[in-house]
Amino acid sequence: MENTLATINITNAKVGRIISNKGFEAIETYQTRTGETGETKFTVWTSANNIPGEGSLVNVTGNVSVRVEEYNGRQFARFHVNQPTVMLLDQPQSASVPDMQQIWPQVKEIPDSEVPF
Secondary structure (H helix, E strand, O other): OOOOOOEEEEEEEEEEEEOOOOOOEEEEEEEEEOOOOEEEEEEEEEOOOOOOOOEEEEEEEEEEEEEEEEEEEEEEEEEEEEEEEEEEEEEEEEEEEEHHEEEOOOOOOOOOHOOOO
């Protein structure tokens, strides 16, 4: 008998946090019947060179497993995605010097030749 795993497709998920060179948390948002916004979090296990930046928008396809865990006496299901295919849809823009100067006026750009390290 052959073991088959369930495959999951996660679309338009935001990368919530990076898990130290092992993977990342993908957060999929949805709207409930009452109009509230809900979210489902998935732990995506992958190689260090396949981890998008925090805040990036991704699609993920992979094998899903669900583990029941307990915290403070309450049980919950934690979703894990293994052997993923990750497609980067969008990533946050880096802040420019003018962007930072709007918040911190004392920030100034230093030419590479003057950097002390």
